[in-house]
Amino acid sequence: MTDHAAQAPGSDHGHRSSGTSSGSGTADAPGDRRLTTRETAELLGVKPETVYAYVSRGQLSSRRVPGGRGSTFDAAEVEALIRRTGRREPAPADGDLVFRTGITLIEPDRYYFRGVDATGLARRYGYEEVAEWLWTGELRPGIRFAAPEAALAAARRAVDALPPHSGSTDRLRVAVIAAAAADPLRFDLSPQAVLSSARSLIPTLVGALPLAGSGSRRAAEAAPATAVTGGGDGAPGADGTRPLARQLWPRLTAQPADEASLAVLDTALTLLIDHDLAASTLAARVAASAHAHPYAVVSAGLGVLEGPLHGAASGLAHQMLTDVVARGSAAPVVADHLRAGRRVPGLGHRLYTGEDPRARTLFALLEEVPRAAGVLAAARDVVSTAARHTPLHANVDLALAVLTVAGGMPAEAGETVFAVSRTAGWIAHALEEYAERPLRMRPIGQYRGPLPPQPLPEPVRSHGPV
Incomplete structure (x- = not known):
């Protein structure tokens, strides 16, 4: 069940409250704070082009920057538009889905x-x-x-x-x-x-x-x-x-x-x-x-x-460790996986540069379980053997597999x-x-089918019982 998830930053992704001053915003007079196009787009969670679409529809008014090429927008109008439409999540530059969350933060060596x-x-x-x-x-x-x-x-x-x-x-x-x-x-x-x-x-x-x-x-x-x-x-x-x-x-x-x-x-x-x-x-x-x-x-x-x-990954590690224990060495088992073009289960995690901190914690506790000694040694044999081929560290699936094999549990x-x-x-x-705006996750499909108009499909002629 290795979690191959994209890391979501614990920050608010650079959002600012429109009620506070900004270094890049401009103020024509006290109480008349102006926002740049970029700031307005960030607050609304839209692209800059969409900001100008709001202007063309009369939902926002803009003012040209004196002597410049850009426009500014009244902060109060932007706040009113947010209240009417709901604050949207910005589309990150790399195209990945990003959510603000206060639950889990993942760093290269811990979480x-x-x-x-x-x-x-x-x-x-x-x-x-x-x-x-x-x-x-x-x-x-x-x-x-x-x-x-x-x-x-x-x-x-x-x-x-x-x-x-x-x-x-x-x-x-x-x-x-x-x-x-x-x-x-x-x-x-x-x-x-x-x-x-x-x-x-x-x-x-x-x-x-x-x-x-x-x-x-x-x-x-x-x-x-x-x-x-x-x-x-x-x-x-x-x-x-x-x-x-x-x-x-x-x-x-x-x-x-x-x-x-x-x-x-x-x-x-x-x-x-x-x-x-x-x-x-x-x-x-x-x-x-x-x-x-x-x-x-x-x-x-x-x-x-x-x-x-996702969820079945620890079962693969369980089966591998069972095989290692039965054969007395990780070398032939790892070789079988590599020969078949399969990844060695229980190794590697794209969110951690070293050993999965969850695995590290569980391995330390498994040291205190006498009946886990043989399986724990087999797991370490897998890590050291695979390291000759690629420098991958143990992940939580391997640690769970030690627990399940040592405890006489099934692979699942x-x-x-x-x-x-x-x-x-x-x-x-x-x-x-x-607590968020409902139905905010609505991606748009990129249609790749036949271009319309297409003729109505012809019914398939039956040639007897199917």
């Missing part, structure tokens, strides 16, 4: 949540605490999310109706839809209502997943909890009294949960909450821009996450961890997007 080092947060606080802080800006130590009984029951019924071969992402997508149907207030997009939905949805998703190693949910929940986890972690309820990582663990593996492994899982959940505008997050923001309710926003994110270039477990974790990030972006 930040709300300006605070994300790895430092993950080491000190749990997933629910960081999610709540990302949503509200308030740190609430010890907070736990709880699933409403009705939503959890509906989600479990829907998940249990799926074919046995269904994957975890299939189950999560169905669980989101069922939870949405159980929430008649889902269309309330006020911040408090969205937060309430988010706090209940995340544990509902976890609680809807079947326990690992069980033939059926009914049989698993009738069995003693210690038979599943060795410590009561497999209790089916999502009552909000246990950290989310402890609730999720028995859905990922039948192996007993030790504290060191749970710490790795909780930290992984926290580190993966957000990573700027990855593909799934962009989809979530598009849905929120259309004022889709938060469940639909999460559904949009899950739909993109399932792509093999990393994708499950990512999806559950990133739900909180999608909600954070939805909260930002709900």
Whole structure:
């Protein structure tokens, strides 16, 4: 689930408030501040040519600069036009989509949540605490999310109706839809209502997943909890009294949960909450821009996450590490990938010049997990072997794969961890997007089809049953 997202700057992209003076703006008299064409275009979020279109339509008036070639515009008129039309996002020079966001800032060697080092947060606080802080800006130590009984029951019924071969992402997508149907207030997009939905949805998703190693949910929940986890972690309820990582663990593996492994899982959940505008997050923001309710926003994110270039990346790293452990060396496995023209999974990230800070943090914690020692050595063998061919560093997919292989989890477990974790990030972006002008993301297609007018198509003649 490597996040190949374009980095969005944490600044306001050079926007100025028209109520403050500017070094390049001109003032003819006190209270009569004039703006240059460039400043006016920046404030309106349009190209300079569009500013003059506003003039031709009588929506703005201009005044020639004495002795110059440019024009100036009355700041009060520009402010009035912004109030009438809504402030638009500027089109960046390089043509990429850029959004103002206060959630995540990515630098070449680290990343930040709300300006605070994300790895430092993950080491000190749990997933629910960081999610709540990302949503509200308030740190609430010890907070736990709880699933409403009705939503959890509906989600479990829907998940249990799926074919046995269904994957975890299939189950999560169905669980989101069922939870949405159980929430008649889902269309309330006020911040408090969205937060309430988010706090209940995340544990509902976890609680809807079947326990690992069980033939059926009914049989698993009738069995003693210690038979599943060795410590009561497999209790089916999502009552909000246990950290989310402890609730999720028995859905990922039948192996007993030790504290060191749970710490790795909780930290992984926290580190993966957000990573700027990855593909799934962009989809979530598009849905929120259309004022889709938060469940639909999460559904949009899950739909993109399932792509093999995004959410499934850790599964490829899992399979590779399993192969390395079985063959006793990374050399033949890496050689097989290179011979087939495939990238070596779990290596490289275009947003970081060195090792992915998420991977670095998880590797340090995995050192404390005795059963992970062999897999961790295999991962380091992969990095050092591949370095002979290309200097790529480990990314978070490789670190997640160490956790999933060492924990006896299936290859898709990393994708499950990512999806559950990133739900909180999608909600954070939805909260930002709900406060923006709706439907602002409307690209224009470049038509490449046949030029009109074209004749009506002829019907295809049937030659029997198809």
